[in-house]
Amino acid sequence: MMLGRFREALGDAQQSVRLDDSFVRGHLREGKCHLSLGNAMAACRSFQRALELDHKNAQAQQEFKNANAVMEYEKIAETDFEKRDFRKVVFCMDRALEFAPACHRFKILKAECLAMLGRYPEAQSVASDILRMDSTNADALYVRGLCLYYEDCIEKAVQFFVQALRMAPDHEKACIACRNAKALKAKKEDGNKAFKEGNYKLAYELYTEALGIDPNNIKTNAKLYCNRGTVNSKLRKLDDAIEDCTNAVKLDDTYIKAYLRRAQCYMDTEQYEEAVRDYEKVYQTEKTKEHKQLLKNAQLELKKSKRKDYYKILGVDKNASEDEIKKAYRKRALMHHPDRHSGASAEVQKEEEKKFKEVGEAFTILSDPKKKTRYDSGQDLDEEGMNMGDFDPNNIFKAFFGGPGGFSFEGRWACCCWEFPDHRPTHSLPLRQLFGSQRGHERGRLNSHLAWHLSTRLLLRMKTGRHPLPWDL
16 A cells, blocks of 8 residues: 555455454554545445454544545536536546546546646656556556647557557547547638638538537637638638637637637728737737838727728728719719708708818818828828818809819809809809799790800709709708
């Protein structure tokens, strides 16, 4: 017993009580050996026999209590293992091993739970200690394979599972783990192949199937979620990609690739604060020039996003051409001009006036190449001396719609203005007077100069109503 050779000691103790069944110390030694080897029930029988011979024996009384405590720990651990409360199982096994230090069964259960908790070095250490004493122990071989399997070293894991099955062909856990490892490896490789070939739909299906094989394999599943997130980003399903990457970092919060993929998806969906947070996490972990630049870019986009989005105000893409910007301004300016909403409530008028001003601001910036460049680069426009607080959108509107044959809003009437090169209006008539009323009044004769400058096409559209103007004739 002092040499830790409890099985040999047990044989000696059993032989001693066979020679003399009334030998109390022999029964105590036998019970102690049973308890050290983890057979608490047999230990209880030996200690009970010792107490029958000497009911006042303090050692027998204490050892009997210890044996019952081990049985209770074993019972709790069994229940908690089924509940997947692995931390509690480890706690129970640690307490039990204080009384049963030579019990391989308790050590294996503890090592298996440590592996389930991701504490692979500790689990490997326990299994290795057992294998040093018994290299054919199938349970220890299974635990070694399990640790490798959960560390995403699937090929090496399969070798240990196969070796365990050679020692114990009916080892159910090793059989299931070996089958799962092979299936997971095959699905993952097939998914990678489909992705490289550009078959994203098939890759998505294969990664999804792989994720259903073993929910306990945290590291491999984290990679599968990240891979599927990459597929979703290729399919432009950015919200799904973000969700997959989030699942990946939940499983493995050190997985840099998942953070980078999610950050890029956040950038693509203009969720810049979230992108900055992910890039900061990455840069804190790996301080590379590339990660620093990615963080800097995200911070710049975040800064830009806090300003007015002039592209969004005009409803154009960031790569819009000069003509597209002009067309967008024309449409939005007419849509939000205060005169169009003169009959609306004061609240609506105020809102439309605000939008009209924003449209003018947007056009002022985006139509000027220099200002547009500064705006796109995230620089402060105030540095250029622009004071948007004193900005008058009507000036932009008149400049845009003015000139020969142009239109402008004058009060509550839409007027047609003929302007000489010095831009001084010389003739302004209400449109109703120019084109006549709907009540049959005699139509006013158009000044020949005005008629020449007004587009025939515009006149036809205005009179036929095929494309009504946005203001009230």
